[in-house]
Amino acid sequence: MSFPDDHHSITGAAAKRVLVAGATGRFGQIADLLLARGHTVRAATRDPAHPQAARLAAAGADVVRADFEDVGSLAAAARGMDTVFASGSAHRAGPAGEERHGRNLADALSAAGAPHVVFVSGAGADMPTGVAVLDAKRAVEQRIAELRLAVTVIAPVYLMENLFNPWNLAALQAGTLPTPVPPALRLQQVATCDILALAVLAIEHPDSFTGERIEVASDAPTGEEAAAVLSAVIGRDFTARQVVGPGLPPRLAALFAWLEHNPSPVDIGALHRRFPGITWHSFDNWVKDQQARLSQPSGTVPPAAGRAISPDKDSCGHRHPAV
Numbered sequence: 001m002s003f004p005d006d007h008h009s010i011t012g013a014a015a016k017r018v019l020v021a022g023a024t025g026r027f028g029q030i031a032d033l034l035l036a037r038g039h040t041v042r043a044a045t046r047d048p049a050h051p052q053a054a055r056l057a058a059a060g061a062d063v064v065r066a067d068f069e070d071v072g073s074l075a076a077a078a079r080g081m082d083t084v085f086a087s088g089s090a091h092r093a094g095p096a097g098e099e100r101h102g103r104n105l106a107d108a109l110s111a112a113g114a115p116h117v118v119f120v121s122g123a124g125a126d127m128p129t130g131v132a133v134l135d136a137k138r139a140v141e142q143r144i145a146e147l148r149l150a151v152t153v154i155a156p157v158y159l160m161e162n163l164f165n166p167w168n169l170a171a172l173q174a175g176t177l178p179t180p181v182p183p184a185l186r187l188q189q190v191a192t193c194d195i196l197a198l199a200v201l202a203i204e205h206p207d208s209f210t211g212e213r214i215e216v217a218s219d220a221p222t223g224e225e226a227a228a229v230l231s232a233v234i235g236r237d238f239t240a241r242q243v244v245g246p247g248l249p250p251r252l253a254a255l256f257a258w259l260e261h262n263p264s265p266v267d268i269g270a271l272h273r274r275f276p277g278i279t280w281h282s283f284d285n286w287v288k289d290q291q292a293r294l295s296q297p298s299g300t301v302p303p304a305a306g307r308a309i310s311p312d313k314d315s316c317g318h319r320h321p322a323v
Helices: 030-036 051-059 071-078 090-111 132-146 160-164 166-173 192-204 223-234 250-261 268-274 283-289
Strands: 017-021 040-045 062-065 083-087 116-120 151-156 176-179 213-216 239-242
Touching (some): 017 030, 017 071, 030 051, 030 192, 040 071, 071 090, 083 192, 116 132, 116 192, 132 250, 151 192, 192 213, 223 283
Parallel strands (some): 017 040, 017 083, 040 062
């Protein structure tokens, strides 16, 4: 199997018609990347009036209404597409809702003629874990396999952007780096833009990626190392502290316990050697890219949704020349 040396070069790859399911969600920036590279993008959202949807429409996307609870709407949105990009919906719907939504999506794509699917799952979800959010993703992957869909599964480890989850903001404001595992333990993490860079590569080269399940990680700092990076870049002291206690929701407690005992599922060196064209982000580089968000004087951290991406560069600095 061969891959281009530079993931921004798509010599020999035709422009694609891509449905981005959940285009106003946390991975919705892939729509911007695909548009910037000359692909036709259909942006599916349950709320076409959402500001992010309006911005995508202005950028050239075809915004359509589709709801993960409505198989028919998903099938209609997918018809005529070469590829569908989708991810789980645990943040909005919880594990049970994520499983239901994923099964609905798989059924809809089967009904729509089974275009190539690039599905963002989770590292570890290829085996039973007893962790609700990972087992939900596992059930979706199994349904996709049962329907024999042409699929590429991208399975990220813990997201660097989880630092911006609402339950972490008060700690950040107080100078604490919240970590799901003990501060001395290395935790594999991945930058969202690195996930999307790999997803773009899979969309543009389906013959090389169909049938693949790729677990992805960018870096593996300890909490102590991550806090030192934040302190140096932001210019104030941060101390790493494990998120524990009776106030932690049970499903997060289960996930964090699993992460503590399974902190390093990815061979990072092998992964980065396999895809040398992706600008894999160290935690240090990611913090520098996110410095403005992390330095809000009020201590609040605004979401990235709605932020436009320049025509030749994404939010993490990857260059994307047009098709």
